[in-house]
Structures are given as C-alpha cells and as structure tokens.
Amino acid sequence: MTDIKTYAPSFRLDGRVALVTGASRGIGFGLAHALAEVGARVAVCARDERALASLEADIPGSFAVAMDASRVESIQAAVARVEEHFGTIDILVNNAGLGANHPALEVSEQDWDEMMNVNLKGSFFCAQAVARGMVQRGYGRIVNMSSQASVVGIVDHAVYCASKGGINQLTRVMALEWSKHGVTVNAVAPTFIYTPGTAERLDDPDYRENVLRRIPARQIGDISDVAGAVIYLASDAAKLVTGSLLVVDGGWTAQ
Ligand SMILES: NC(=O)c1ccc[n+]([C@@H]2O[C@H](COP(=O)([O-])OP(=O)(O)OC[C@H]3O[C@@H](n4cnc5c(N)ncnc54)[C@H](O)[C@@H]3O)[C@@H](O)[C@H]2O)c1
Structure with a gap:
C-alpha cells in the first residue's frame, strides 16, 4: 500500500490567537472578521473605547482591548491584557494607520509626528511588544500593513510614503x-482599497478614474483581497516566507 501524502497546505488558523490593531473599522475590522472565519481567536484592539463592546459582539469569540497605537505605554498594556486573556499571541496584524496627506510644502511638524507615530513608531513597538512572547514561545507570525505607496511615490503623500517605506525596512530587519x-x-502592500478612510476620495469620480487608470487590473481593491494575503502569511502555508512584501495592487507597481 502506498502512503498517501498531501502536498496542499492548510490555510486554517484553528487554535491560533491573533491580535489586530486598528480593528474598529475598515481593513482592520475586516481582517479581524476574516481571521475569526478561518478559526482564529481574535483580540481586536481599537483606540476608540466606545467601539470595544460592539466589536466583541460583531466578531465571534473576540476579546476587545483599548490601544492607542501611537503610545508605547498603551501598546504594552494592551498586549499584556491580551496575553493574560488568551495565554498567548500567535499572530500580530499591525494594521492601525493614518492616511491623511498634504503637498510636501504644506506638511507641518504636527502632521509628520501624528502620522509617523501611528504608522511607523506604533507598528515597531507593537511588533516588539508581541515578539517578546513569540520569541520565548518559539512561534509567531507578524504581518505589517504596508502599502503600494511604500515602493512608488504618490503625489501629496510624502509622509505616508515615507512611513510605509519604513515599514518595509522594519519588516526585513x-x-x-x-x-x-x-x-x-x-x-x-495593497493598492487603493475602498474603506471609510478612502471612501471620500474614491467617491469622487475624477479621483477614482485617475486611480483606476494606474491599476492594470482596472479594479479598486476590497478588504477580502487584503484578507487573502494576510491569512496566507499568518498560516502554516507560509512558514518559510519571511522578510517579504506581498503586493496586492492589481499590477500598479509592476509598471
Ligand atoms: N484603504 C487603502 O486604500 C489602503 C491601502 C494601502 C494600505 N492601507 C493601510 O491599511 C491600514 C488600514 O487602512 P484603512 O483604509 O482601513 O483606514 P481607516 O482609516 O478606515 O482605518 C484605520 C484604523 O486605524 C485606526 N487608528 C488610527 N490611529 C490609531 C491610533 N493612534 N491607535 C489605534 N488605532 C488607530 C483607526 O481608528 C481605524 O480603525 C492602514 O495602515 C493603511 O495605511 C490602506
């Protein structure tokens, strides 16, 4: 009798604990939901404490914790609460981020600090706080939310592009x-995804057409496009994938 070996890896996350930052809306909310759908127990972190109760109701089996991703103290306290509640954190999705932008000549010091504090500093210290336990336990999957804007320049997005380029380098190190x-x-690294953070711009027909013109697939992304990439990287199917940037951009950056 021949042994039947399977070569198809599993994308299920049963038994795993995932922490998602910036989970109150948009991509973060969708990712938290998607991770729960493939079996993970999910800690949903949000800055807005009013969102916490409804988040737990919306995402089966979840545990909601307040976290201001721009403050290291708040990050460390939230990570400790999640570890205490679930006993472990196997997966971190570093999603919290700001997207507001200005022409480079108009960027103030405050604009710079606000965006860098969430997008870059927050992502670093969240990874550090979670990785301490992961390294001790010998297992972890960290997925950082970058952007196509990490590899190509986008007009009026100087600080955003710099913050996401920094994410790529943090990821490698x-x-x-x-x-x-x-x-x-x-x-x-997603292209434009329709979320509350981009809806106003993408609802403007001229802006939308300008975006679509740069995407060879001629499609604005949706949250499930990002979820597919995150679930893959969080799963055992990607155990040998590390330090990589998975672009989900309909071909924008291939040009
Ligand atoms: N939507 C897109 O087109 C797109 C494309 C590429 C990358 N991204 C990235 O995906 C992530 C989510 O984007 P989105 O479109 O869902 O944005 P969004 O504005 O709809 O949601 C952002 C989330 O981050 C949270 N957040 C902001 N500051 C925070 C803080 N200090 N502490 C905790 N949470 C905070 C918000 O509360 C919100 O839940 C961001 O990192 C963004 O840069 C988005």
Whole structure:
C-alpha cells in the first residue's frame, strides 16, 4: 500500500490567537472578521473605547482591548491584557494607520509626528511588544500593513510614503532577527482599497478614474483581497516566507 501524502497546505488558523490593531473599522475590522472565519481567536484592539463592546459582539469569540497605537505605554498594556486573556499571541496584524496627506510644502511638524507615530513608531513597538512572547514561545507570525505607496511615490503623500517605506525596512530587519526563533515577519502592500478612510476620495469620480487608470487590473481593491494575503502569511502555508512584501495592487507597481 502506498502512503498517501498531501502536498496542499492548510490555510486554517484553528487554535491560533491573533491580535489586530486598528480593528474598529475598515481593513482592520475586516481582517479581524476574516481571521475569526478561518478559526482564529481574535483580540481586536481599537483606540476608540466606545467601539470595544460592539466589536466583541460583531466578531465571534473576540476579546476587545483599548490601544492607542501611537503610545508605547498603551501598546504594552494592551498586549499584556491580551496575553493574560488568551495565554498567548500567535499572530500580530499591525494594521492601525493614518492616511491623511498634504503637498510636501504644506506638511507641518504636527502632521509628520501624528502620522509617523501611528504608522511607523506604533507598528515597531507593537511588533516588539508581541515578539517578546513569540520569541520565548518559539512561534509567531507578524504581518505589517504596508502599502503600494511604500515602493512608488504618490503625489501629496510624502509622509505616508515615507512611513510605509519604513515599514518595509522594519519588516526585513525584524525577519532577520526573529526568524531563527520561529517568528516570521512579512508585509502586505495593497493598492487603493475602498474603506471609510478612502471612501471620500474614491467617491469622487475624477479621483477614482485617475486611480483606476494606474491599476492594470482596472479594479479598486476590497478588504477580502487584503484578507487573502494576510491569512496566507499568518498560516502554516507560509512558514518559510519571511522578510517579504506581498503586493496586492492589481499590477500598479509592476509598471
Ligand atoms: N484603504 C487603502 O486604500 C489602503 C491601502 C494601502 C494600505 N492601507 C493601510 O491599511 C491600514 C488600514 O487602512 P484603512 O483604509 O482601513 O483606514 P481607516 O482609516 O478606515 O482605518 C484605520 C484604523 O486605524 C485606526 N487608528 C488610527 N490611529 C490609531 C491610533 N493612534 N491607535 C489605534 N488605532 C488607530 C483607526 O481608528 C481605524 O480603525 C492602514 O495602515 C493603511 O495605511 C490602506
């Protein structure tokens, strides 16, 4: 009798605990939902404490915790609460982010600090706080939310592009340092995704057409496009993938 070996890896996350930052709306909310749908127990972190109760009701089996991703103290306290509640964190999705932008000549110091504090500093310290436990336990999957704007310039997005380019470099270095401990670190780089953060711009027909013209697939992304990439990178199917940037951009950056 021949042994039947399967070559198809599993994308299920049963038994895993995932922490998603910026989960109150948009991509973060959708990712938290999607991770629960494939079996993970999810800690949903949000800055807005009023959102916490409804988040737990909306996402089966979830645990909602307040976290201001721009403040290291708040990040560390939230991570400790999640570890206490679930006993572990196997997956981190570093999603919280700001997208407001200005022409480079008009960027103030405050604009710079607000965006960098959430997008870059927050992502770094959240990964650091979660990775301490992951390294000790010898297992972890970290997925950082980058953007196509990390590899191409976008007019009026100087600070955003810089913050996401920084995410790509953090991803590589954290991967180099932690992969020997069973912790993979990767980033996902979506094109424009329709969310509350982009709806106003994408509802403007001229803006939308200008965006579509640059996407060879001629499609604005939706949250499930990002979820596919995140679930893959969080799963055992991607155990040998680390330090990579998975672009989900309909071909924008291939040009
Ligand atoms: N929507 C897109 O087109 C797109 C494309 C590429 C990358 N991204 C990235 O995806 C992520 C989510 O984007 P989105 O479109 O869902 O945005 P969104 O504005 O709809 O949601 C952003 C989330 O981050 C949270 N957040 C902001 N500041 C925070 C803070 N200090 N502490 C905790 N949470 C905070 C918000 O409360 C919200 O839940 C961001 O990192 C963004 O840069 C979005």
